[in-house]
Amino acid sequence: AQTVTQSQPEMSVQEAETVTLSCTYDTSESDYYLFWYKQPPSRQMILVIRQEAYKQQNATENRFSVNFQKAAKSFSLKISDSQLGDAAMYFCAYRSLYNAGNMLTFGGGTRLMVKP
Amino acid sequence: DAGITQSPRHKVTETGTPVTLRCHQTENHRYMYWYRQDPGHGLRLIHYSYGVKDTDKGEVSDGYSVSRSKTEDFLLTLESATSSQTSVYFCAISGWDTERSLHFGNGTRLTVT
Numbered sequence: 296a297q298t299v300t301q302s303q304p305e306m307s308v309q310e311a312e313t314v315t316l317s318c319t320y321d322t323s324e325s326d327y328y329l330f331w332y333k334q335p336p337s338r339q340m341i342l343v344i345r346q347e348a349y350k351q352q353n354a355t356e357n358r359f360s361v362n363f364q365k366a367a368k369s370f371s372l373k374i375s376d377s378q379l380g381d382a383a384m385y386f387c388a389y390r391s392l393y394n395a396g397n398m399l400t401f402g403g404g405t406r407l408m409v410k411p
Numbered sequence: 412d413a414g415i416t417q418s419p420r421h422k423v424t425e426t427g428t429p430v431t432l433r434c435h436q437t438e439n440h441r442y443m444y445w446y447r448q449d450p451g452h453g454l455r456l457i458h459y460s461y462g463v464k465d466t467d468k469g470e471v472s473d474g475y476s477v478s479r480s481k482t483e484d485f486l487l488t489l490e491s492a493t494s495s496q497t498s499v500y501f502c503a504i505s506g507w508d509t510e511r512s513l514h515f516g517n518g519t520r521l522t523v524t
């Protein structure tokens with residue numbers, strides 16, 4: 296079974312600065328998907344960005360980008376020009392291409408605080 | 412937003428009582444999931460469904476059962492609620508879309524006293 300680890304329970308960043316959230320995972324599979332979800336205080340789960348393991352190019356969505364290191368099994372999220380609205384819980388998740396249920400396995404989450 | 416509705420949004424119940432949480436989707440997606448969210452554990456899979464009347468267990472299925480009699484509805488039942496089942500419960504759906512991601516409902520906060 297795959298495991299996902301987020302080693303930073305809490306992070307803080309100054310508004311307009313850049314912050315990187317860490318995620319590592321354990322798998323023996325070669326093809327899979329990785330995701331970052333954002334959960335603001337409203338409790339809604341919002342997809343931030345996704346990465347296909349077969350793609351070497353790192354995914355980017357506006358101010359959000361990832362550093363995908365397949366050999367190291369690392370998938371960090373970089374938030375540039377941090378905004379107050381970025382304050383939230385962030386979850387890293389793994390999806391196998393080989394299990395029947397297509398479910399996601401989540402890390403424990405990182406709480407990001409943004410200081411004005 | 413993906414068409415997912417969870418009910419109720421909040422519930423307080425007593426130990427030993429049965430509880431049913433409901434998830435309704437309007438996307439006609441094949442896959443539906445129940446997760447629970449607890450501090451430090453992220454989201455953990457309870458049960459999932461891959462079609463009408465087709466369900467399977469997840470990582471933390473003990474004490475929970477599910478049913479899916481229609482494509483659009485997925486029910487999670489706690490037969491006899493315990494304090495350890497106090498949590499936030501999320502329903503999610505997935506279809507064979509290009510994103511391969513899950514779309515989540517807004518969650519149900521369940522407190523077992």
